[in-house]
Amino acid sequence: MPLLIHVLACLFGMGSWVAINGMWVELPLIVPDIPEGWYLPSYLTVLIQMANIGPLFITLMHRFRPGVLDERPVIYGIVVLGIIATFLLAFFWKHSVPIGSSSHSVPLLVLSFLLSVVDCTSSVTFLPFMMRLRPQYLTTYFAGEGLSGLVPALVALIQGVGVVHCQNATLTINGSHVGSDELQAVYQPAKFSAQVFFMFLSAMMVVCLVSFILLNHHPAVARERQNDRYFGGDLEREKREQGLSLHAQTPEQKPMIDPLEAIKREPRSTFGMGTYSSLEVVFIFVVLAWVNALTNAVLPAVQSYSCLPYGNKAYHLAATMAAVANPVACFIAMFVPVRSLVFLGFLTVFGTGFGAYIMAMAALSPCPLLVHSASGTAIIVAAWILFVLSLSYVKVIIGVILRDEGHSALVWCGAVVQLGSMLGALSMFPLVSVYGLFKSGDACNTKCPR
Known part of the structure; x- marks a missing residue:
């Protein structure tokens, strides 16, 4: 397993969601200078869902015209589009256009939509492309996908985005300053501008493009490339080879169904997954949809509500450590790949339990449990870490399972994600x-009974 190919697969995976993740972490620096203000996150949510037209088109093409669409030209197109869009954002994100009686950040919204198309479409093109490489590189790709959230967050942390200092508020009465018991949140000026940050995102997309080119054309990668049997329908031979090799694995690493027995069966699923029964296929895809709904949308939407009542440090620590937990889960899956569906179901329930605690604290904001104690802060940070760690592991293992089922299964994997x-x-x-069911906590003033 050459280190070079692992690095390239990781850098390629980082380009999958780095643009939109970068947009989210840069919001505190952007919103004061645009007409939409803090309504921008709502607009971004809608734009990202509209951008699913890209994955829908790719999935329908694979379903009704299998073998016609090669994902490599699509990947070249969307990565180049991501480079151009992030570069243009650096210069036009502040520009507003008068529409009727108000102004709107049309360039920012249009470019954000294009970046959403890029990142959403990567889910149904990057994963199937990884079928061309040996199985061990898929886990490295998932680690890179996790870093696509961590790296922009760390850069934004260095930039000083969202760092708050609390100072005594003063009131002016009859020209004289009067002290107040209230603390005022003062945002620290950023060390570098949003323009520099967007240029960094553009550079990250360039790195993704270079990695993809090398994965296609570097001689060292050619030796690690899979044969075309996944794309020519000769999947049964591969399953026989996997079945023979699985005898050397420990029992907990084996699939729930013996591959040697599975190859004798007729395919029982419309997703190209002949190894698993229809019920098991439904279970796999339901779990995949569930964990991605929680980790990509439901819990991130309430992260500030769940953490800010415990203080600004708790919020930043939870956000940073949760971002670190994602690639850590990928590395754990690389060395301890437990593929048992029972275990994955247990881990999903385990992670969902921590998600339920986080959601409960967000619903109780601005006065969640243990809001005045250090233990409350430790518990909410730990809940975020364990939530992301457990469900990220589930996502990676399901990706590995579907990878062994062939190209079509990975396309459906991206679509279900x-x-x-x-x-x-x-x-x-x-x-x-x-x-407005959730109420924001104040990072500086906690008005809750002790």
Whole structure:
């Protein structure tokens, strides 16, 4: 397993969602200078769901015209589009256009939509492309996908985005300053501008493009490339080879169904998954949609509500450590790949339990449990870490399982990931942005009974 190919697969995976993740972490620096203000996150949510037209088109092409669409030209197109869109954002994100009696950030919204198309379409093109490489590189790709959220967050942390200092507020009465018991949140000026940050995102997309080119043309990669049997329908021979090799694995690493027995069966699923029964296929895809809905949409929508009542440090620590937990889960899956569906179901329930605690604290905001104690802060940070760690592991292992089922299964994997994320976002949007069921906590003033 050459290190070079692992690095390239990781850098390629980082380009999958780095643009939109970068947009989210840069919001505190953007919203003060645009007409939409803090309504921008709601607009972004809608734009991301509209961008699912890209994955829908790719999935329908694979379903009704199998073998016609080669994902490589599509990947070249969307990555180049991502480079251009992030570069243009650096210069036009502040520009507004008069529409009727008000102004709107049309360039920002249009470019954000294009970036959403890029990132959403990557779910149904990047994963199937990884079928061309050996199985061990898929886990490295997932690690890179996790880093696509961590790297922009760390850069934004260095930039100083959202860092708050609390100072005593003063009131002016008859020209004289009067002290107040209230603390005022003062945002620290950023160390570099949003323009520099967007140029960094554009550079990350260039790195993704270079990695993809090398994965296609570098001689070292050619030796690690899979044969064309996944694309020519000769999947049975591959399953026989996998079945023979699985005898050398420990029992907990084996699939739930013996591959040697499975190859004797007729395919029982419309997703190209002959190894698993229809019920098991439904279970796999339901779990995949569920964990992506929670990790990509439902819980991120209430992260500030669940953490800010415990203080600004708790919020930043939870956000950063949760972002670290994602690639850590990928590395754990690389060395401890437990593929038992029973275990994955247990881990899904385990992670969902922590998600339920986080959601409960968000609903109780601005006065959640243990709001005045250090233990409350430790519990909410730990809940975020364990939530992301457990469900990210589930996502990676399901990706590995589907990878062994062939090209078509990975296309459906990307489609279900997007479907779950879309359903999660659409369910949370009215609760957060329309009905206002969640109340923000104050990072500096906690008015809760002790």
